[in-house]
Amino acid sequence: MSDQAREAQLRRAGWRLMASTVRPQRTWVILGVGAGAVWTSAKIVIPAFAGAAIDDGITPGDGGVILKYVVLILLVGLVQAGGTALRRYSAFRISYRAETDLRQRLFAHLQRLHFAFHDQAQTGQLMARANSDIQQVNQVVIMLPLTISNIIILLGTVAVMMLKSVALALLALGTLPLLGYFATRFSHRIAPVSLALQQELGDLSGVVEESVAGVRVVKGFGAERRQEARLTIEADSVLDRALVAAKMRSNFLPLVDFLPAIALVAILWYGGHLVLDNKLQIGDLLQFNAYILMLIWPLRLTGMLVAQSARSAAAAGRIFEILETDTAVVDPPHPKPLPPTGHGELRFESVRFGYSSGKPVLDGFDLTVQGGEAVAIVGSTGSGKTTVARLLPRFYDVTDGRVLVDGVDVREVALHDLRRSIGIVFEDTFLFSDTVSANIAFAVPDAPLEAVRAAARLAGADEFVVDLPDKYDTVIGEQGYSLSGGQRQRIAIARAVLADPRVLILDDATSSVDPTKEHEIRAALQQVMQDRTTLIIAHRAATIALADRVVLLDAGHIVAEGTHHELLENSEMYRQILAQGTTDPGASTEPERTRP
Amino acid sequence: MRPAKGGTVSAPWGSIFLDEALSRDEAERVLKRLWRMLRPWRLRIFISALLIVGQTACVLAGPALVGHGIDDGLKVNNPDKLNLYASLYLGVAVFALVMGRLSIRAVARIGETFLRELRVRVFRHLLSLGMEFFEREKTGRLVARLTSDVEAMQELVQTGLTMFIQNILVFVGALIAIFLTSWQLALFTLVVVPPVYVASRWFRRASNRAYLDVRERIGTNLATLQEGLAGVRVVQAFGRERAFTRRFNETNEAQYDANIKTARIATRYFPVVEYSGVLGIAIIIGVGGWLVDAGTIKIGVVLSFVLYLNSLFEPVQQLSQLYNTLQSAGAALHKLFDLLDTKPSIAERSGAIDLPPVGALEVDEVSFGYAHGPDVLHSVSLTVAAGERIALVGPTGAGKSTLAKLVTRFYDPRSGVVRFGGTDLRDATIQSLRERIVVVPQEGYLFAGTIRENVRVGRPEATDAEVDAALEALGVRERFSLLPEGLETEVRERGSRLSAGERQLVSLARAALADPALLVLDEATSNLDPGTEQAVERALEALTAQRSVVVVAHRLSTAARADRIAVIDHGNLAEVGTHDELLRQEGRYASLWASWTAAQSVRAS
Numbered sequence A: 001m002s003d004q005a006r007e008a009q010l011r012r013a014g015w016r017l018m019a020s021t022v023r024p025q026r027t028w029v030i031l032g033v034g035a036g037a038v039w040t041s042a043k044i045v046i047p048a049f050a051g052a053a054i055d056d057g058i059t060p061g062d063g064g065v066i067l068k069y070v071v072l073i074l075l076v077g078l079v080q081a082g083g084t085a086l087r088r089y090s091a092f093r094i095s096y097r098a099e100t101d102l103r104q105r106l107f108a109h110l111q112r113l114h115f116a117f118h119d120q121a122q123t124g125q126l127m128a129r130a131n132s133d134i135q136q137v138n139q140v141v142i143m144l145p146l147t148i149s150n151i152i153i154l155l156g157t158v159a160v161m162m163l164k165s166v167a168l169a170l171l172a173l174g175t176l177p178l179l180g181y182f183a184t185r186f187s188h189r190i191a192p193v194s195l196a197l198q199q200e201l202g203d204l205s206g207v208v209e210e211s212v213a214g215v216r217v218v219k220g221f222g223a224e225r226r227q228e229a230r231l232t233i234e235a236d237s238v239l240d241r242a243l244v245a246a247k248m249r250s251n252f253l254p255l256v257d258f259l260p261a262i263a264l265v266a267i268l269w270y271g272g273h274l275v276l277d278n279k280l281q282i283g284d285l286l287q288f289n290a291y292i293l294m295l296i297w298p299l300r301l302t303g304m305l306v307a308q309s310a311r312s313a314a315a316a317g318r319i320f321e322i323l324e325t326d327t328a329v330v331d332p333p334h335p336k337p338l339p340p341t342g343h344g345e346l347r348f349e350s351v352r353f354g355y356s357s358g359k360p361v362l363d364g365f366d367l368t369v370q371g372g373e374a375v376a377i378v379g380s381t382g383s384g385k386t387t388v389a390r391l392l393p394r395f396y397d398v399t400d401g402r403v404l405v406d407g408v409d410v411r412e413v414a415l416h417d418l419r420r421s422i423g424i425v426f427e428d429t430f431l432f433s434d435t436v437s438a439n440i441a442f443a444v445p446d447a448p449l450e451a452v453r454a455a456a457r458l459a460g461a462d463e464f465v466v467d468l469p470d471k472y473d474t475v476i477g478e479q480g481y482s483l484s485g486g487q488r489q490r491i492a493i494a495r496a497v498l499a500d501p502r503v504l505i506l507d508d509a510t511s512s513v514d515p516t517k518e519h520e521i522r523a524a525l526q527q528v529m530q531d532r533t534t535l536i537i538a539h540r541a542a543t544i545a546l547a548d549r550v551v552l553l554d555a556g557h558i559v560a561e562g563t564h565h566e567l568l569e570n571s572e573m574y575r576q577i578l579a580q581g582t583t584d585p586g587a588s589t590e591p592e593r594t595r596p
Numbered sequence B: 001m002r003p004a005k006g007g008t009v010s011a012p013w014g015s016i017f018l019d020e021a022l023s024r025d026e027a028e029r030v031l032k033r034l035w036r037m038l039r040p041w042r043l044r045i046f047i048s049a050l051l052i053v054g055q056t057a058c059v060l061a062g063p064a065l066v067g068h069g070i071d072d073g074l075k076v077n078n079p080d081k082l083n084l085y086a087s088l089y090l091g092v093a094v095f096a097l098v099m100g101r102l103s104i105r106a107v108a109r110i111g112e113t114f115l116r117e118l119r120v121r122v123f124r125h126l127l128s129l130g131m132e133f134f135e136r137e138k139t140g141r142l143v144a145r146l147t148s149d150v151e152a153m154q155e156l157v158q159t160g161l162t163m164f165i166q167n168i169l170v171f172v173g174a175l176i177a178i179f180l181t182s183w184q185l186a187l188f189t190l191v192v193v194p195p196v197y198v199a200s201r202w203f204r205r206a207s208n209r210a211y212l213d214v215r216e217r218i219g220t221n222l223a224t225l226q227e228g229l230a231g232v233r234v235v236q237a238f239g240r241e242r243a244f245t246r247r248f249n250e251t252n253e254a255q256y257d258a259n260i261k262t263a264r265i266a267t268r269y270f271p272v273v274e275y276s277g278v279l280g281i282a283i284i285i286g287v288g289g290w291l292v293d294a295g296t297i298k299i300g301v302v303l304s305f306v307l308y309l310n311s312l313f314e315p316v317q318q319l320s321q322l323y324n325t326l327q328s329a330g331a332a333l334h335k336l337f338d339l340l341d342t343k344p345s346i347a348e349r350s351g352a353i354d355l356p357p358v359g360a361l362e363v364d365e366v367s368f369g370y371a372h373g374p375d376v377l378h379s380v381s382l383t384v385a386a387g388e389r390i391a392l393v394g395p396t397g398a399g400k401s402t403l404a405k406l407v408t409r410f411y412d413p414r415s416g417v418v419r420f421g422g423t424d425l426r427d428a429t430i431q432s433l434r435e436r437i438v439v440v441p442q443e444g445y446l447f448a449g450t451i452r453e454n455v456r457v458g459r460p461e462a463t464d465a466e467v468d469a470a471l472e473a474l475g476v477r478e479r480f481s482l483l484p485e486g487l488e489t490e491v492r493e494r495g496s497r498l499s500a501g502e503r504q505l506v507s508l509a510r511a512a513l514a515d516p517a518l519l520v521l522d523e524a525t526s527n528l529d530p531g532t533e534q535a536v537e538r539a540l541e542a543l544t545a546q547r548s549v550v551v552v553a554h555r556l557s558t559a560a561r562a563d564r565i566a567v568i569d570h571g572n573l574a575e576v577g578t579h580d581e582l583l584r585q586e587g588r589y590a591s592l593w594a595s596w597t598a599a600q601s602v603r604a605s
């Protein structure tokens, strides 16, 4: 599909999305439209009363008539005030509700989308969808009721004008189709530009984000100039796009004032000559004039709405694009339960898997882990260890082959059940900006503090947590107290332990733990691993030795297995990966030489 | 940075919105400074202001011309006058069209180029600030400076400013017009001003407060959103999608509630203003009728008052609505100025000199503590000879990374001196400092872009061949070339396309490319398998034969390969010496080593 066709399609989808978001607010839309109509009518009636008061009261000097109209004006004024209150409130209410609902929908969907989607997506862009794009949508929704009542008034006025003088009405209204034409053209042209502008703004914030988050690298390598150059490029493209958009606005917006003015000129000139030829009353001319003046504001609003609606539809289209993305990893239609008595037996059967773009990472991967067994996966950097771990909780689905937990294919189990029975400690530790206890109790939020502490003790975290300013209530994460890498890893281990899973996966979970703690962590892990199946990915012999069995991963499948010592003896590759036993004439302090 | 005026600091954006309301004083200072900053644009601003005034005048002139056409043309049967006024109107309309077009372009050019300058300037300043600034400020807040704060001004630039000027013009014009027409009736009409004034004052205060609340809730909501995205993998891993969606629902609905509160305030205010307008018409009719009766004014005056009244009230309403836009733009500028006023703690001294190409590193009686905290390093002295390789070991929190940060001048010591090749780092040019001394942090932080671009961060002017050579020298080029797109593979945000170890390899390749005199590796190899780690270290050693290396390591096998080992404990240099010397001393290192080797040889139970 061509880009343009896709864009048009997305815009249409955007309109549908906006409609479906506003639909639940029907009642308020009707109220708002009604209030808008009442309000506008009152605004028309009051000057008419004023005119009547001048003609029938002030001119003949009739105090009673004047008083009557003053009272009438004040009464209709009350209606106008009520109308404006209701129309404003309903407009706000509709748009805020729509905004909130749409954002909620988007968030819920993003939470469900599969890992591969999040691998590709940029946080900055997703944030822009949920924030500035939704605000764009909002701008149209908030004008909706008033615009509908404006259109009603417009049609009414047109009818009245037609009744008075068809020729003059046509002349006066002749510019309207032109306005419509320009508005449509404008909206078509500005949509891609505003899309591009939004994109550039997203890229710009991406550069800022990475420079701030990666400031250690920026400063460490003196890369300030490089980042500044990148930002300047982005800022320049934002400038370019913004100027193009401004140029388009400048071609359109003044027309919104100009075209009605042309109508006024036409009425004055043509109508004036009609009056001079005695074919029209001067009062009628004044009235036409008044009508056009009255139409200017609704027309201008409608013009603005048209201009905005193009941006909004594009924004809604971008949101739709995410909402229409289906989760690749879904619950099976008829989920099977995991056998309640299972001990977490794992089986990988000729598994083949590759990430979307690349060649297979795993190919012919076979592994069986008995329930309660602990198996260590060892392999060189990038050999696919983490990938193996990711297939078990179905973060990705295998391309070929099967993964079974307690004899059931993971694709046949309800996702929630599957994931709750597997606890994983990621190699990149992510902690939420919340208290220590909330982080540890992430999977079981109502866990009593005792259970939290018990898990922390098992993970070797309790000892440093009690030294924190507010102990278990200390807020950590990006907004809180900064912990060292090793401390973060221990909190993450506690989090997985508290979930009490059947299967525990430790992906390089001790890489930042310092050697003085090595011993304690070892003892703790040993306890944690009791009574459950454990997959350990590690590079340290001390951690690997916790496993009953070690498998060596290379070229996408297992090339050797045995105990740590068996592999040390038998596998050259294993020794090489662990940097043990290789002859190394250069280094005088090679650990092996000092080993007892 | 000005501290927030209280309130919760639960969200990265939360706290910055608390100090939104500027006092009159602050607003004045912000405006003055803005005007100073706008110096290069002043002529253009003046011209655009003229254009806007001209355009507004043209738009306003229209109805008057119609009136004249009717009075002087139609009523007295003068077709020439009619034609004249009709063509005048046409001319004025065309003029308004042209000026409208020009003014939109001119204002956009001023505003957008100004914002571009501001972005670049603030960003440049931001990067010049010291590490302690970045450790104090949260990423989200700093990003917000260059995004939402600058964008808060964008709205003003696009439509707000022009509307602001136009409305003031219309208001003042209408005011002058009614007084010129009949000052008596004008005075009576102004009776409606006090209620409008009181209501507007209430509205401004109430909406300001409600608006601050909205901004804060938005901040909290955005923080939840961002965390939900950043942590989505953890959320899914523990099957907490629903709970997290509920949590978002709470902050999202809180934002809705705050928004609805502002809607309620507007719902109360605008009926009062509109009714005051109606009251004005009633007064004009009643009092005007009386004045006509008394012969003070003519009927036509009453008619034109009714018409003008609208021009008085429309702008008041528009301006009330614009007020929030102005307010938030002012607050945003204020925050940006604050940032620009923050002095870089690590600045180049005047008369700074380049560091020598090679030399020894001397840490001389250095003490250091973060911010106002206690010392975390106590009078540490350590010398690393040119070409020497030294390992820092010690428990977490001992101060190893802190020492690494001082050696690279991320911070300056509280007392003592760090010298390279005999020159105090504080006397060195920043440029030469960053070239000679390079630190590779633990998280292999990658920027969005290709592998090649990421390696090139080490030396921006390096050619492709040099980048490839650096990768080759580390022995990792083949590994990356095997990827489908080879070295041109996009690593994606934070390098999520690569495995954790591969990210560390890329960041090590940067160091190889930079080829510094002193290389500091702060746990830069923790995610590598020991085999790769050893190979990489050897490669680095070979590359840096004449260079010094300081390596912070958690694997003692890594430390053991260094020329000397320094044990840091509680901010003190506890022991220093070669592996064998330290083992013989039977001190801290020896016992660490014993338990390490014991752990290595444990038989699985």
Ligand SMILES: Nc1ncnc2c1ncn2[C@@H]1O[C@H](COP(=O)(O)OP(=O)(O)O)[C@@H](O)[C@H]1O
Binding pocket: A119, A355, A356, A358, A361, A379, A380, A381, A382, A383, A384, A385, A386, A387, A388, B496, B497, B498, B499, B500, B501, B502
């Ligand atoms: N999200 C991803 N998208 C595409 N490729 C990936 C992704 N994650 C890892 N890879 C690639 O898959 C291979 C295996 O990675 P991984 O399983 O993380 O290795 P290990 O954990 O053994 O270091 C690597 O070559 C890596 O580049």
Ligand SMILES: Nc1ncnc2c1ncn2[C@@H]1O[C@H](COP(=O)(O)OP(=O)(O)O)[C@@H](O)[C@H]1O
Binding pocket: A484, B135, B370, B373, B376, B394, B395, B396, B397, B398, B399, B400, B401, B402, B403
């Ligand atoms: N940015 C910081 N602000 C305040 N205190 C810090 C900061 N970074 C580290 N510290 C403190 O300084 C001490 C030394 O930390 P660090 O140098 O990171 O130790 P190590 O690298 O040996 O683990 C610790 O007590 C730590 O809490």
Ligand SMILES: [Mg+2]
Binding pocket: A385, A386, A387, A427, A508, B499, B500, B501
């Ligand atoms: Mg891995």
